[in-house]
Amino acid sequence: MGKKSRREREDKRDSFATQRIKEKRKHTLIAVAVISGIAIIVGVQGYNFVNFQQTNPGAPPGAGTLGSEHVHASVLVKIHGDTFDFSGPAFQIKSSWIHFEARDGSTVHRHATGVMLGYLFETMKIGFDDECYAFKSSGGERRFCTNEEFSLKFFVDHESVPNLTDYVFKDRDYILISYGGEDQTQIDAQLLELDALTILG
Numbered sequence: 505m506g507k508k509s510r511r512e513r514e515d516k517r518d519s520f521a522t523q524r525i526k527e528k529r530k531h532t533l534i535a536v537a538v539i540s541g542i543a544i545i546v547g548v549q550g551y552n553f554v555n556f557q558q559t560n561p562g563a564p565p566g567a568g569t570l571g572s573e574h575v576h577a578s579v580l581v582k583i584h585g586d587t588f589d590f591s592g593p594a595f596q597i598k599s600s601w602i603h604f605e606a607r608d609g610s611t612v613h614r615h616a617t618g619v620m621l622g623y624l625f626e627t628m629k630i631g632f633d634d635e636c637y638a639f640k641s642s643g644g645e646r647r648f649c650t651n652e653e654f655s656l657k658f659f660v661d662h663e664s665v666p667n668l669t670d671y672v673f674k675d676r677d678y679i680l681i682s683y684g685g686e687d688q689t690q691i692d693a694q695l696l697e698l699d700a701l702t703i704l705g
Contacts, residue, residue, distance in 0.1 A: 564601055568617030575675035576705045577612050580698040583637070583648055584684045590628075598627035611704040614673065621679070622669030634658075634667040637683055648683040657682045662695055676703060 563570070581588035590596075591609030602614045602624045612624060622632060631638030636649040637656055650656050658668045659680040665671070673679060680698050682691060 563616070564599075564619050564623040566618040566620065567601055567623075570600060570616050573614065573617045574705075575614050575673070576703050577614070577673040577675070577677040577679055578610050578698060578701045578703045579612050579679045579681070580610060580694070580701065581637070581681045582683070582694050584654075585686070585690075595628050599623070603627070606704070608704055610701045612673070613705060618672055620669065621671045621673060625669075633669055637681065654683060654685050657686075657691070659691075659695060659698075 579590075581590075589609050590604045591607050595604055595609070596607065597603045597605050601616050602612060602619045602621075604611065605613055612621075625632035629640065631647070635656060636647055638645060638647040638649075640646075648654070648656065657680075658665045659682070660668075660671070660673070661678050668679065668681065671679075678698050678701075680694055682694055686694070
């Protein structure tokens, strides 16, 4: 009888120890699962944060973080000798990334690296590429495209360039966009007019 009760006590003890080991193992597995879950969540959030910093949702293509740069350039657009006026409300601060402001129609403010000049015109609903300059007016859309008689020409700091849509201007650039049948003397006069503009900021 004594042996039987001792064996029962030992069996109970073994059973209790086994149960404790199982419970500890279960708690350990739960803890590992929780820690793994937290690690996954932190990893996903870190990935999202890094991607947010890199892609800047809502930013123009190729742009850096808003505020990563603040530079200015002067822009003059001449169509058949007439100056296109950007000082009206329809052309002021249409994007935080690049814009005209303070009712000034010649100084462009760029507030991030990599913002192309074409994006400025896009925000103002002006069609702009290497062939055409197009905008809406009270009489409908007006298009000024290179043809046999007239051409769209681009200059940066007096240098002729083939296109400006992908151009990221440097601080204190002077940019001329001219459409018409001007000769070199007339273009030189427009460049002098551009040079006389004050870059604000």
